[in-house]
Amino acid sequence: MSTQQRVIQSQEHNQDIAHKILLAIKDLRFGSVEVVIHDSKVVQIERKEKIRIDTDSSRTIK
Numbered sequence: 001m002s003t004q005q006r007v008i009q010s011q012e013h014n015q016d017i018a019h020k021i022l023l024a025i026k027d028l029r030f031g032s033v034e035v036v037i038h039d040s041k042v043v044q045i046e047r048k049e050k051i052r053i054d055t056d057s058s059r060t061i062k
Contacts, residue, residue, distance in 0.1 A: 017042050017045075021035060024045050028047065030050040033045065034048070
């Protein structure tokens with residue numbers, strides 16, 4: 001494999017990782033996205049989503 005092919009493959013891999021991170025962030029209203037890196041490489045993307053309950057709407061009206 002030539003150097004140019006390796007560079008292109010590396011760029012495609014980086015774009016794929018960036019796309020996966022953006023997908024984890026997309027539509028996330030409350031929460032966090034954690035990117036875990038080992039030896040300068042992304043090895044895990046973790047998404048934690050929180051669902052907020054509106055306490056005003058859950059109260060009983062008397």
